[in-house]
Amino acid sequence: MVTNRKKFQGVLNILSFNRHFYVIGLLVLAIALTVILLLKLPTIIVWITISAFVYGLVTPLLVSAYVYDFSGYYSFKWLQPHINDNASVKKIVNINAGFDETSFILQTKFPTSEIKVFDFYNKKQHTEPAIVRARNVSLTYPNTKQITTNKIPLKDHSTDLVFLLSAAHEIRNNKEKETFLKECKRICKPEGKIIMVEHLRDIPNFLAFSIGFTHFFSRKTWKNAFKNAGFSKIEEVKFTPFMSVFNCSN
Structure with a gap:
């Protein structure tokens, strides 16, 4: 019988089960940055793009950690x-x-x-x-x-x-x-x-x-x-x- 969860098990589960989304996201980010650099767009566009992707990839993990690891859901x-x-x-x-x-x-x-x-x-x-x-x-x-x-x-x-x-x-x-x-x-x-x-x-x-x-x-x-x-x-x-x-x- 297993009732004790490992530290950060919830967020690690989310990351593991949905890793295809993160691989695709990073590939799209790399392509977007390549296009921006080739077109020599303003630096602010680079930072906006990076920020948007970081938000989209990291925020779900932070929320999942909160919900599944720190909120007491499994208690x-x-x-x-x-x-x-x-x-x-x-x-x-x-x-x-x-x-x-x-x-x-x-x-x-x-x-x-x-x-x-x-x-x-x-x-x-x-x-x-x-x-x-x-x-x-x-x-x-x-x-x-x-x-x-x-x-x-x-x-x-x-x-x-x-x-x-x-x-x-x-x-x-x-x-x-x-x-x-x-x-x-x-x-x-x-x-x-x-x-x-x-x-x-x-x-x-x-x-x-x-x-x-x-x-x-x-x-x-x-x-x-x-x-x-x-x-x-x-x-x-x-x-x-x-x-x-x-x-x-x-």
Whole structure:
């Protein structure tokens, strides 16, 4: 069981999984500087170009370090306001998209609970290089089961908590999101809830990730998806300016 994270593990993961973006970025910077020098453009253009690329390449790493290494995300203290009594939670489902850094930690937070882990990664649909690399280094929680987003192999009303931790945005199609969330609702007990944590397609994440913020979805998109899936109570609380915790129940 591994629950202790290495120093700067979060930002190192981001750098490792998305290294193709950094290689491409540095190549484009080199080409841009070559063109500027050949055209003998003013020095200020050189510095503006360098500054823009440094901002675009370094800022995501700084924000990722803040969110994943220094904010307490993996301590799960942010979860306390959403759960009245850990001991009353008997059955937990944790669903990931092929990269699981939370199931072992959840087991320590809920030692008397039964935890089932599902992975909805589909190599035909989820083709981003970052996901493929993440799967190669991810620890697998015992008895993790591969599923599709339209079928969770559990009985109706059997689960107290469903966790979707930085995973659901990998479902790119809105209809597929709704189908998946309907399945999550189906397996929840009447008093059960879904806890989802996601970056949003908003101003803070645009400033952090520039064009990369389009990989995430807006607050409106998520709330519509939950509403269309049948959830009547949808609460959002900011966890750092860059992430949101959605607490959704019947």
